[in-house]
Structure formats: C-alpha cells, structure tokens
Amino acid sequence: MLGRLLRLCCGLWLLGVLPVQAAVTHDPALRWKTLHTEHFRVHFHDDGERLARRTAALAERVHQRLAPLIGWTPAEPVDIVVDDRKDIANGFASVFPEDRLTIYVSPPDGIDGLEDHDGWLDLLLTHEYTHILHLDRADGLPGTVRRFFGRNVWLFPNALQPRWLIEGLATWHETDRERGIGRGQSSYYDMLMRMEVAQGIKPVRQVNQWIASWPAGQTPYLYGVAFFDFTVAQHGEERVRALIDQYSDNLIPFRINSNSQQVLGGNLDELWPQFEAYLEQRHGTRLKAIRAAGLVTGEQLTRNGYYGGPAQALPGGDVLYLRVDGRNEPALMRRRQDGSAQYLASVRPQAHFTVHPLAGVLLAQPEINRNSNLFYDLYRVNAENGHMTRLTHGGRYRFAVWNPEGTRILAVHNDGDQFALHMLDAEGHRQEILVAGEPDAVYGEPDWSPDGRHVALAVWRPQTGWNLEQFELAARRFEQLTQDASIKAHPHYTPDGQALLFTSDHGGVYNLRRLDLASRKTVTLTNVEGGAFHPSQSKDSQAVVYVGYHNKGFDVYRLATPASMPMPGADQLVLSPPPEPVIRESTVTVDDYSPYSGLRPRWWFPHLWIDSQRTEVGFITSAWDPLLRHIYYLDIAYDFRNEWFTGSVDYIYDRYWPTIKLHAS
CATH class of the missing domain: 2.120.10.30 (TolB, C-terminal domain)
Structure with missing residues (x-):
C-alpha cells in the first residue's frame, strides 16, 4: 500500500502542462486590491479605488432595499469583481461555489434594452444582486441539508427552474415605473413584446427552453418580466414574494407547476392563456392605435x-x-x-x-x-x-x-x-x-x-x-x-x-x-x-x-417620402436619481487581494463505489477564487478492499498566458 501511495503522491507532481485556452480572465499586469464592507468584498485594480468605493456604497444601498423584498441575507460577504477592461455593458452573478458578482462598468451607449436607467451601476447591481439573493436562498429541507453538504449545486432550489423565471424576477426588480427606469417599463421592451403579440405569443413550453428563434437571448428577460407584471396585475404584488417563499424549500428540481398552482391558483399551462390575454390587452391596444393613425x-x-x-x-x-x-x-x-x-x-x-x-x-x-x-x-x-x-x-x-x-x-x-x-x-x-x-x-x-x-x-x-x-x-x-x-x-x-x-x-x-x-x-x-x-x-x-x-x-x-407629422408629447421632467450613497469610513478596510479565502472548500459530495472489486469511500469538492486565478477539482477516496488511495486532482492556473492545466489520477 505504501508503494502505491508513494506513486500516487509522485503522480501529483509529475503532471503534464498544457496551454488550454487563448486568453486569461484578467490582464496579468493589473494589481488587485480588496475593499471590505459589511456585506461585500469589492475587488478592484490599480487606481480603481474611487470606483470601488462607489460600487460598495451602491451595493450596500441595494442590499438594504432588496434583502427584505427577497427575504434573504447571504451568510458571508458577497464578492464583487469590478471589471473596467471590457468595453461592453454587462455583468453576471453566481452562487456556486460562493456568492459572486462580476460587473462590467462600461455603460450602455446605444439602444439595446439597457439604455433606460438613471445610473448604470445602480441598475446593474440591482439586477445581479437580485440573482444572488434569489438563487442563494434555501429554506426548509434544502437549507438543512446544505448545512451538512455545504453549497452543493443541487441545494439551490431557486436556481433549478426555467431561466425566464430567474431573469424575469431580476428584471422586474430592476424596473421602477415611477422613476421610468429598467427594461420592464422601457419602450424597447414594449416594442419587442408588441411585435410578439402581433405574431402570437410563444407557448410556455417554448419559453421554458433555450431558443434560437427571435427574440433569442432576450426571450427569458422579455417574457419573464412580463409574467411578473401579469402576476402583480392579476394577483397583487405580494404574490411575487410568495412565489419565492413557496419554491425556496423545494428539494425536487423544476416543480414550477406545483409552485404556480399553490401561489397563483393554476399550473402554467392553465395560466398561460390568461397571460396571453393580459399581453393582448396591454400591447394590442397600442397596435390598434398605431394602425388607426x-x-x-x-x-x-x-x-x-x-x-x-x-x-x-x-x-x-x-x-x-x-x-x-x-x-x-x-x-x-x-x-x-x-x-x-x-x-x-x-x-x-x-x-x-x-x-x-x-x-x-x-x-x-x-x-x-x-x-x-x-x-x-x-x-x-x-x-x-x-x-x-x-x-x-x-x-x-x-x-x-x-x-x-x-x-x-x-x-x-x-x-x-x-x-x-x-x-x-x-x-x-x-x-x-x-x-x-x-x-x-x-x-x-x-x-x-x-x-x-x-x-x-x-x-x-x-x-x-x-x-x-x-x-x-x-x-x-x-x-x-x-x-x-x-x-x-x-x-x-x-x-x-x-x-x-x-x-x-x-x-x-x-x-x-x-x-x-x-x-x-x-x-x-x-x-x-x-x-x-x-x-x-x-x-x-x-x-x-x-x-x-x-x-x-x-x-x-x-x-421614399418622409412624412411631416406632429410630435407626440413627452414628459419634460429631469431625471432625479437618488443621491449618491456614502459608506462610513469606519466600516471600510482595504488590503491586497488574496485568493485563499475563495479557495476554501464550500461544498462536498460523497464518493462511494462498492462492488466485488473495490470499496471506495471518499469525497468530491472544488473551488476557485473570485479572479479565477486558481481553480481546482478534487475526487479523493480510499479503497478499503485494495488498501490504496484512488481518485483524481485537476488544477488550473489562469493568471498568466498560457493558462496552465494540471491533471493527476
């Protein structure tokens, strides 16, 4: 057994080195720091502290507003990576293995659905942090099991439902009709849905899928926010929170029909004709007015x-x-x-x-x-x-x-x-x-x-x-x-x-x-x-x-012949964005970025294999730091029948080019 163990240990060091991709996640020349607040760790580089402080202050304000609405506060501070090296307006959130946000700070510069805001960072953080609170929430049995197995991917009930419900909720929360911001009230999204109504609303079985037909990637956002608007119009705003509450203790994935049945009084196939009628009334009226003119x-x-x-x-x-x-x-x-x-x-x-x-x-x-x-x-x-x-x-x-x-x-x-x-x-x-x-x-x-x-x-x-x-x-x-x-x-x-x-x-x-x-x-x-x-x-x-x-x-x-028609009216208001939030200096610390807290295993799953040849007992886990410099996957077990260790180890180092990938088994 000792010889086999030694061979395994040597194998962990005698590994092949392969460049596995043409790009690294972040520019190697950047020097990163971390700003700590009560609920967030904001990672920024070089001279970006001004932007990091602003991001942290906005994030704390967003947390104060959204946490009571979703009914959840993460157990640990949420990582936010502030990326100003991507010339696109976007961001993304992940709850596995930790709660993390990446925000691209370049704002929208044209009409594509994201233009309707009164501050890009505020809108972006609202949308992505809604994902964090929504997807991280686990009540009842999933929450109990998570205490033992950690942040196992199967123990995030709200993540295991169709994408249009996930993106729809975040888009609904980013939208403020009184202030005139967010995609849910924008003329661009009204245009998209107006033409959906003109050709016929997609069936729920199609919206449930990843689809290539138009409006393609916009579909989950478009139909999702419209469905939550329908829910509020037909059943009241409290039903939005009830949909989250009811589903957050669900251990069986994709039980969306039972959730809507209990909260809205019907499964989605039964509710969809009502949803279509709502959209026809809301958008069909404008279509008729346009045609009549x-x-x-x-x-x-x-x-x-x-x-x-x-x-x-x-x-x-x-x-x-x-x-x-x-x-x-x-x-x-x-x-x-x-x-x-x-x-x-x-x-x-x-x-x-x-x-x-x-x-x-x-x-x-x-x-x-x-x-x-x-x-x-x-x-x-x-x-x-x-x-x-x-x-x-x-x-x-x-x-x-x-x-x-x-x-x-x-x-x-x-x-x-x-x-x-x-x-x-x-x-x-x-x-x-x-x-x-x-x-x-x-x-x-x-x-x-x-x-x-x-x-x-x-x-x-x-x-x-x-x-x-x-x-x-x-x-x-x-x-x-x-x-x-x-x-x-x-x-x-x-x-x-x-x-x-x-x-x-x-x-x-x-x-x-x-x-x-x-x-x-x-x-x-x-x-x-x-x-x-x-x-x-x-x-x-x-x-x-x-x-x-x-x-x-x-x-x-x-x-060929442009018309010369009167202009429709428009509000003469000036945008009144909320005042810039300020975080108390006593609650903020800044230090050099360290990947190690992000590499602590936060989930595990048993490795169990028993047959006539082996009796393997062990565990599987993985982790990566917020900047994706270090990524590892472990599958380690001990074979009691043959008295040796078995499994595999994968490690990726992605700070410099070429990216290095190591594997041993």
Missing part, C-alpha cells in the same frame, strides 16, 4: 431579421449595413441599387460603422487585447472590395466618424466609466483630446456636420438622461439640442446640414424624427408598428434609409 413605413430592402446595426445610404442608391442574422457570421454588407447583396467583410458582434464616400468605412468593433481585455478598435474598410486596414490596437474607441474631407477622425474614447472625445489623423493616431469627459456622462453615435464646424452626438447625463447635443469644435463646448424625458439616439445630419435626423421614443414608440437646427422644431417622419432606428440620407436623394424592427428582428428599409 395610418402606418408610415418604408420599403423593406433586406430580409435577414435577428439583430441589427447601423445602415447608411450611399450616393447612387446603394446601402451599407450590418448583417447579424443568427445563421451566418456577422458581416458588413453592401446592398446594390439593383437589389443584390455584396459581402464586404466579417465583423464582430456589436460593431459600429460610419462611411465617407472617398475615405471609406470606419468600423469600430471589440477585439481581444493582451489575451484578456475586450477593447474596441478602429478599422478602415474599402466600401468597394471590403479590404480592411486596422488603425488602432487597444484604442478603446467605441464610435468614430470622418470629417467632411475624409482626412481626420473624431472618435469616442471609453475608459471604463469615463468617456472622452479624441481627434485622430486618417491613420488612427491621436492628435489631441478634445474633451476629457466628466463622471457618468456617456457620448455615443457621433456625426460630423457637412460644414465641418460641429459634431452631433447622443449624450446621456445623470440629470437629463439621453438627449441630442452638438459639440462646437472651435469653441470646444457642448450645446444641448433637446431636453425631455424621452430617449433620443442615432443623430445624422441631413445633406444640407440644416437639420438632424434621429430616433426617439416620444409617445412610447421609437420613430424617426427631424429636428430643424434653426427653429428647433421637430417633426415625426414615420409611424411604425415596431420601431425605426439609424436614419440616414445621401446627398443625391430625399429618401431616408433606416433600420426597422419587425417580428423577426431588424432589417433595412427605405422611406
């Missing part, structure tokens, strides 16, 4: 559907657009005047572009940087043959636009939560910083005026939300062009420079608008059932090319 839509030029992006009219009738159809890799396309479609170049998801008739296409798209970061970089693309030239490496330029001569570039720079305007030469080299940015202000979708004097942008500010602003290049100052509670986006100068085309959700529906820059009068150009976005005009045509939303996703349209 007379539809004003363009001719549909593409039939790709799925996700969209900008489209831009070219002289001669051609159109450049992004194809993100869910079947092929995303691509920059050119639709010729004769209706044929020309593939130009492959692009990344969430790419942006603008075009100059001589200088070509300016493409901004996310790229892996230093095997870990996700930064937007700029490319020049030939609009005739698709040849691509990379202009920046690690530039972090979310948007860019040519000057009228095609010799300089104005680019929107993003450094986590800080936006700026940079002037670049035609090769992508920075010449000067025009605006260093200010806390929380978001700059997006620039367009350079034909006379070269101004740049129009969609700008989000804490007190005013999304509005159109014009940046005067000579004076280096912003001028606000609109100011109301609607969301405005996608500004585009008319060829004569006298007006701006844009999209807004005045009246609750995204339609195209035209703002006369001299009189400041705005008119409506379309009246669509879904939505209309990204308007543009070429110099040789009055037609407006835009991206329209229908029940299969987004496509390109051409409106």
Whole structure:
C-alpha cells in the first residue's frame, strides 16, 4: 500500500502542462486590491479605488432595499469583481461555489434594452444582486441539508427552474415605473413584446427552453418580466414574494407547476392563456392605435431579421449595413441599387460603422487585447472590395466618424466609466483630446456636420438622461439640442446640414424624427408598428434609409417620402436619481487581494463505489477564487478492499498566458 501511495503522491507532481485556452480572465499586469464592507468584498485594480468605493456604497444601498423584498441575507460577504477592461455593458452573478458578482462598468451607449436607467451601476447591481439573493436562498429541507453538504449545486432550489423565471424576477426588480427606469417599463421592451403579440405569443413550453428563434437571448428577460407584471396585475404584488417563499424549500428540481398552482391558483399551462390575454390587452391596444393613425413605413430592402446595426445610404442608391442574422457570421454588407447583396467583410458582434464616400468605412468593433481585455478598435474598410486596414490596437474607441474631407477622425474614447472625445489623423493616431469627459456622462453615435464646424452626438447625463447635443469644435463646448424625458439616439445630419435626423421614443414608440437646427422644431417622419432606428440620407436623394424592427428582428428599409407629422408629447421632467450613497469610513478596510479565502472548500459530495472489486469511500469538492486565478477539482477516496488511495486532482492556473492545466489520477 505504501508503494502505491508513494506513486500516487509522485503522480501529483509529475503532471503534464498544457496551454488550454487563448486568453486569461484578467490582464496579468493589473494589481488587485480588496475593499471590505459589511456585506461585500469589492475587488478592484490599480487606481480603481474611487470606483470601488462607489460600487460598495451602491451595493450596500441595494442590499438594504432588496434583502427584505427577497427575504434573504447571504451568510458571508458577497464578492464583487469590478471589471473596467471590457468595453461592453454587462455583468453576471453566481452562487456556486460562493456568492459572486462580476460587473462590467462600461455603460450602455446605444439602444439595446439597457439604455433606460438613471445610473448604470445602480441598475446593474440591482439586477445581479437580485440573482444572488434569489438563487442563494434555501429554506426548509434544502437549507438543512446544505448545512451538512455545504453549497452543493443541487441545494439551490431557486436556481433549478426555467431561466425566464430567474431573469424575469431580476428584471422586474430592476424596473421602477415611477422613476421610468429598467427594461420592464422601457419602450424597447414594449416594442419587442408588441411585435410578439402581433405574431402570437410563444407557448410556455417554448419559453421554458433555450431558443434560437427571435427574440433569442432576450426571450427569458422579455417574457419573464412580463409574467411578473401579469402576476402583480392579476394577483397583487405580494404574490411575487410568495412565489419565492413557496419554491425556496423545494428539494425536487423544476416543480414550477406545483409552485404556480399553490401561489397563483393554476399550473402554467392553465395560466398561460390568461397571460396571453393580459399581453393582448396591454400591447394590442397600442397596435390598434398605431394602425388607426395610418402606418408610415418604408420599403423593406433586406430580409435577414435577428439583430441589427447601423445602415447608411450611399450616393447612387446603394446601402451599407450590418448583417447579424443568427445563421451566418456577422458581416458588413453592401446592398446594390439593383437589389443584390455584396459581402464586404466579417465583423464582430456589436460593431459600429460610419462611411465617407472617398475615405471609406470606419468600423469600430471589440477585439481581444493582451489575451484578456475586450477593447474596441478602429478599422478602415474599402466600401468597394471590403479590404480592411486596422488603425488602432487597444484604442478603446467605441464610435468614430470622418470629417467632411475624409482626412481626420473624431472618435469616442471609453475608459471604463469615463468617456472622452479624441481627434485622430486618417491613420488612427491621436492628435489631441478634445474633451476629457466628466463622471457618468456617456457620448455615443457621433456625426460630423457637412460644414465641418460641429459634431452631433447622443449624450446621456445623470440629470437629463439621453438627449441630442452638438459639440462646437472651435469653441470646444457642448450645446444641448433637446431636453425631455424621452430617449433620443442615432443623430445624422441631413445633406444640407440644416437639420438632424434621429430616433426617439416620444409617445412610447421609437420613430424617426427631424429636428430643424434653426427653429428647433421637430417633426415625426414615420409611424411604425415596431420601431425605426439609424436614419440616414445621401446627398443625391430625399429618401431616408433606416433600420426597422419587425417580428423577426431588424432589417433595412427605405422611406421614399418622409412624412411631416406632429410630435407626440413627452414628459419634460429631469431625471432625479437618488443621491449618491456614502459608506462610513469606519466600516471600510482595504488590503491586497488574496485568493485563499475563495479557495476554501464550500461544498462536498460523497464518493462511494462498492462492488466485488473495490470499496471506495471518499469525497468530491472544488473551488476557485473570485479572479479565477486558481481553480481546482478534487475526487479523493480510499479503497478499503485494495488498501490504496484512488481518485483524481485537476488544477488550473489562469493568471498568466498560457493558462496552465494540471491533471493527476
């Protein structure tokens, strides 16, 4: 037995070393620290303490609000990893093996469902911390068994139900209709569900699954938040908490029908027709009103559907657009005047572009940087043959636009939560910083005026939300062009420079608008059932090319004769976000990041194998630290019949590239 044990011990050291992936989780050059509060451990790097303190203060406020609503407080502080090295607006939560959040602090910079907020970090923390409280909660028998087996994956009752119920609850809690924030009340989600109603609501058996058909990844959020709205409307707000209470002591996974039966008086198959009727009443009424007013839509030029992006009219009738159809890799396309479609170049998801008739296409798209970061970089693309030239490496330029001569570039720079305007030469080299940015202000979708004097942008500010602003290049100052509670986006100068085309959700529906820059009068150009976005005009045509939303996703349209209709009303309110929370210094400590507390085993499961050849008794466990530097999995047992140890050990070290993976058995 001793010999076998020695061989096993030697085997643990004589392990193969393999690079297993092309990227590490975090940039190895970053130096991390941890800020401790009563309920959170906030992990940040280098000079990020200001952002970490703000995150901690917001998280403590979110905890005070949500913990009583969910009926749960985690037993240990929750880890929050503050990641400002990803140029996307996102975050995720996990309760296994510990309660952990990762937040990408870059805010939304366009219309995709996340734009309706009065502070990105507050909205993001609310959504993700709802997941933590909801999924971590375990009452009754699951809670009792968890005390013995630890945080075993099967002992999180609320995690073992369809995703639309999980995401729906978090989206419902992020939504505040009185303050006008969150996806549950947004015009974007109203648009998505309005067109679902127009084509027929999906059956519950389809919503229960991971589906590729449109609206694809939005489905669990969209149907989930709508179902909780239905629950409140039909049964009262207290039933939301009752659904959590009733399911949190459930040891049998996916017993969602018995839960709804006990709380709402019917299984989901019985409730779904009532849910459909609720949606028909809520969204069908607006559909009828839109149709009664007379539809004003363009001719549909593409039939790709799925996700969209900008489209831009070219002289001669051609159109450049992004194809993100869910079947092929995303691509920059050119639709010729004769209706044929020309593939130009492959692009990344969430790419942006603008075009100059001589200088070509300016493409901004996310790229892996230093095997870990996700930064937007700029490319020049030939609009005739698709040849691509990379202009920046690690530039972090979310948007860019040519000057009228095609010799300089104005680019929107993003450094986590800080936006700026940079002037670049035609090769992508920075010449000067025009605006260093200010806390929380978001700059997006620039367009350079034909006379070269101004740049129009969609700008989000804490007190005013999304509005159109014009940046005067000579004076280096912003001028606000609109100011109301609607969301405005996608500004585009008319060829004569006298007006701006844009999209807004005045009246609750995204339609195209035209703002006369001299009189400041705005008119409506379309009246669509879904939505209309990204308007543009070429110099040789009055037609407006835009991206329209229908029940299969987004496509390109051409409106030959834009209307000139009155603007729907919009609230004139100014956003009133809650005052910034402040944490007491006496409750905060900061020290160097240590992975070791995260590596303590927090769950185990018995290893038991008995037959005529062996009698193995042992345990299985695993853990990883919040930054995913160290990951291990243990399956260790002792074979009493053969008198030796058996099992396997896996370890991954993911701080530097290449990632190292070790295995012994």
